[in-house]
Amino acid sequence: MKQAPLQDATLEALAAxxxxxxxALSPDSAGVSRPAFSGIETKVLDWLAEFARAEGLCVEEDAGRNLLFCLPEHAEAPRWVLIGSHVDSVPMGGNYDGLAGVVAGLMVLIRAARGGRGLARPVKCLAMRGEESAWFGACYLGSKMLTGQLPAEELAASHRGDGRSLAAHLEDLGIDTAPLAARQPICDLDRIEEYLELHIEQGPLLVERGLPAAVVSGIRGNFRHRLIRCIGQAGHSGAVPRAYRHDPVLAFAELMHRLDDTWDHLLRTGRDLVLTSGIVGTDAQSHAIARIPDMLGFSLDIRSQETAVLAQMRDYLRDQMDDIARSRGVRFETGPEVAVAPALMDPDVIARLEAAMARSTGAAFTMASGGGHDAAVFAQAGIPSGMVFVRNRNGSHNPEEAMDLADFMVGTSILSAYLGGEE
Incomplete structure (x- = not known):
């Protein structure tokens, strides 16, 4: 017997x-923690698989041990639209970053299965592992694995907790790392017509504008150094005059001051840039209030939507480190760089998402993404890609993420309208 169409209130309750x-599966002392390629991440995927099967959806696991969900009639489709996002989180993060995109895809499928908005094309929802850089120092690992874009140094990257390589963690899960090492896609990219991703906004624009959702035009690229070491010379804090000091703390402070001045200049001239040093510290085993430290370590994350700005900042960073090293008698060891190019969303997908948003909400709104997302990796693999943002207060990567379910339902309605037209 055919089920009655699922009402929005029922669908919202199901998403909640x-x-x-x-x-409840992934609590931490604050917020949630779902480490990439961990047992907790697997437990979450197992729960989603059981939930999807109970809703009458087909579930399959791919070569990266990600999950794909679809309507039974689309299980053998030769091509499909992929809606996806990731299920891992940062340590003590929020519950919606990544997960909202997976739940949105499931709600689109369940709405179609229950006789709501139908699907004009086959659709599969992807619940993906390993997007957050917090665990191995590199981002988008799962989507890079799928699309054959995982660099060798990232496959060898060490886990922040146990120090073991990403390859070792993948092998623990039974994932064949040979194609990854050869940079071969582990899915058939020709079968993916488009990639769509719903994500919470990680900044304040939608909150400030009073809008529930937006279509995304593009995603900032970045280059990152997980650990830059500024190495100086230890000494007594009271006995070494300034002229004879090789102080890595002051060298770091001068470098950040110069970078901040350049950031301000670029913004004033209409260019796009953000930069962050989120990890800074001297050696806890040897630092002391009366000791000039011999080393300071710090991370650096530089982002822009403009490839030229990223290249300019990469050269500027090296020049400034060289200059400060000479003047202060220190040296900088940058370690490996992790880089992702900026990604523009597909113009046709953007236009159709804007039309779907206008049908769903009465007006379309389009904005750029400051944060990076898996959609950038799919776009760089040549797959037409698009994104929808949902309003979220208090930023992301913290327990205070505050996405209203009513806004989330607006985002899923945009996707449903895009994929199947109006009811």
């Missing part, structure tokens, strides 16, 4: 149930 259950 999924978010609550997964929050």
């Amino acid at each position: 149930h999924v978010f609550a259950e997964i929050r």
Whole structure:
């Protein structure tokens, strides 16, 4: 017997149930922690698989041990639209970053299965592992694995906790690392017509504008150094005059001051840039209040939508480190760089998402993404890609993420309208 169409209120309650259950599977002392390629991440995927099967969806696992969900009639489709995002989180993060995109895809499928908005084309929802850089120092690992874009140094990257390589963690999960080492895609990219991703906004624009959702035009690229070491010379804090000091703390401070001045100049001239040093510290085993430290370590994350700005900043960073090293008698060891190119969303996908948003909300709104997302990796693999942002207060990567379910439902309605037209 055919089920009655699922009402929005029922669908919203179902989404709330999924978010609550997964929050309960991954609690931390604050927020949630779902480490990439971990047992907790696997437990979350197992729960999603059981939930999807109970809703009458087909579930399959791919070569990266990600999950794909679809309507039974689309299980053998030769090509499909992929809606996806990631299920891992940063340590003590929020519950919606990544997960909202997976739940949105599931709600689109469940709405179609229950006789709501139908799907004009086959659709599969992807619940992906390993997007956050917090665990191995590199981002988008899962989507890079899928698309054959995982660099060798990232496959060898060490885990922040146990120090073991990403390859070792993948092998623990039974994932064949040979194609990854050869940079071969582990899925058939020709079968993916488009990639769509819903994500919470990680900044304040939608909150400030009073809008529930937006279409995304493009995603900032970045280059990152997980650990830059500024190496100087230890000494007594009271006995070494300034002229004879090789102080890595002051060298770091001068470098950040110069970078900040350049950031300000670029913004004033209409260019796009953000930069962050989120990890800074001297050696806890040897630092002391009366000791000039011999080393300071710090991370650096530089982002822009403009390839030329990223190249300019890469050269500027090296020039400034060289200059400060000479003047202060220190040296900088940057370690490996992790880089992702900026990605523009597909113009045709953007236009159709804007039309779907206008049908769903009465007006379209389009904005750029400051944060990086898996959609950038799919776009760089040649797959037409698009994104929808959902309003979220208090930023992301913290326990205070505050996405209203009503806004989330607006985002899923945009996707449903895009994929199947109006009911």
